[in-house]
Amino acid sequence: MASHHGAPRTELSRRGFIVGAAAAGIAVTGGQLLSARPASAAVAGYNLPFTNLAEAGTVVPRYDSSYPYGANGGDVGDGFHNGIDFNATGTSGTVMGRRVHPVRPGTVVLHSSSASLGTYLRVRHSDGHESLYAHLGSVYISSGSVSSGSVLGTMGASGDVTGPHLHLAFYTGSGWTSYDPWPYLNGAPYANGSSGGGGGWILPKTATEQDGIPGPIYWQRFQNFLRGYGYTGPVDGVPGINTYKAFQLWLTGWGYGGPIDGVPGINTYKAQQRHAQTWGYGGPVDGVPGPNTYRAEARFINQDVYDRVA
Numbered sequence: 001m002a003s004h005h006g007a008p009r010t011e012l013s014r015r016g017f018i019v020g021a022a023a024a025g026i027a028v029t030g031g032q033l034l035s036a037r038p039a040s041a042a043v044a045g046y047n048l049p050f051t052n053l054a055e056a057g058t059v060v061p062r063y064d065s066s067y068p069y070g071a072n073g074g075d076v077g078d079g080f081h082n083g084i085d086f087n088a089t090g091t092s093g094t095v096m097g098r099r100v101h102p103v104r105p106g107t108v109v110l111h112s113s114s115a116s117l118g119t120y121l122r123v124r125h126s127d128g129h130e131s132l133y134a135h136l137g138s139v140y141i142s143s144g145s146v147s148s149g150s151v152l153g154t155m156g157a158s159g160d161v162t163g164p165h166l167h168l169a170f171y172t173g174s175g176w177t178s179y180d181p182w183p184y185l186n187g188a189p190y191a192n193g194s195s196g197g198g199g200g201w202i203l204p205k206t207a208t209e210q211d212g213i214p215g216p217i218y219w220q221r222f223q224n225f226l227r228g229y230g231y232t233g234p235v236d237g238v239p240g241i242n243t244y245k246a247f248q249l250w251l252t253g254w255g256y257g258g259p260i261d262g263v264p265g266i267n268t269y270k271a272q273q274r275h276a277q278t279w280g281y282g283g284p285v286d287g288v289p290g291p292n293t294y295r296a297e298a299r300f301i302n303q304d305v306y307d308r309v310a
C-alpha cells in the first residue's frame with residue numbers, strides 16, 4: 001500500500017525495488033546506459049498510449065515513476081526492467097479496462113502471451129522500431145495497420161503483475177533489444193491530442209466537479225497548481241500547512257489580506273469564493289465553502305494544463 005508519491009493508491013502495480021544506479025542515471029549491468037530523464041518535451045510524432053477521458057470515474061493512466069526503465073525487479077522477471085509502467089488509477093480506485101492506443105502509427109505484427117508479459121501486442125513502426133503493450137485485458141486488433149487513434153485493446157492484469165497496469169516497451173527492431181520509452185513520451189499528448197505528460201505522472205480529473213466534495217484528487221490537482229505559488233511539498237492530495245500557505249498566497253490575488261500562516265479561516269475562503277465566482281459559483285461570499293464553491297473550483301482545477309505533475 002506504500003506510495004512513492006505519497007498519493008493514495010489502492011494497489012501497487014508491480015513488485016520490486018528501484019536500483020540506486022538506475023535512479024541516478026548511471027551505467028548498469030548489461031551494457032545499457034541509462035541517461036537522466038530529460039525535462040524537455042516529447043519527441044514529435046509520439047503520443048501517450050491512452051485517450052484522455054475526462055469523465056468522472058474513468059480510468060486515468062499514470063506513469064509509475066517509481067519503476068522507470070532499468071529498475072531492477074519487476075513485472076517481467078526480476079532483472080532489468082525493459083519498459084515503463086502506467087498505472088490504471090480511477091477516481092474510485094485502481095480499475096481495469098482503459099483503452100490502449102499505439103504510441104505511433106504502425107502495424108500490429110505480433111499478438112501473443114507469456115507467463116511474464118501476459119497478453120501482449122507488438123507494433124512495428126516505419127523506422128523499423130517496435131513498441132510492445134503487455135498485461136492487456138482484451139485485444140481488439142491483433143494484426144494489420146493501426147493509427148494513433150486505433151484501440152489496440154484494454155489495460156488488464158494478465159501475466160506477472162500484482163495489479164492492473166500497462167507495461168510499455170520499445171525495441172530497436174523485431175528482437176528484444178530495448179530502449180527507454182519515456183524520453184519519447186514525457187510531455188506527449190494523449191492519443192486523441194489532448195494534453196499529456198510532461199512530468200513523472202499524470203493526474204486524473206477530479207469528480208468534485210460533479211459531487212462537490214473535495215477529495216484527494218481535487219487536492220492533488222490543487223497542490224500541483226499551487227507549485228506556481230511556492231508550494232514545494234508532495235502532490236499527495238493531503239493538504240497541510242504548506243499547501244494552505246501557498247493557497248493563501250495565491251488568494252492574495254483575490255482579495256485575501258490576512259497572514260500567510262497556512263491556517264485558512266473565513267477570509268481565506270471568502271477570497272476563494274470570489275475566485276470561484278469566475279468559474280460559475282453563484283452563491284454568497286460568506287467564507288463558508290460548500291459543494292457549489294468546490295464544484296466551481298473543480299472546474300478551474302480540472303483544466304488540462306494542471307494534468308501534469310512536473
Ligand SMILES: [Zn+2]
Binds near residue numbers: 014074081084085167
Ligand atoms: Zn513494466
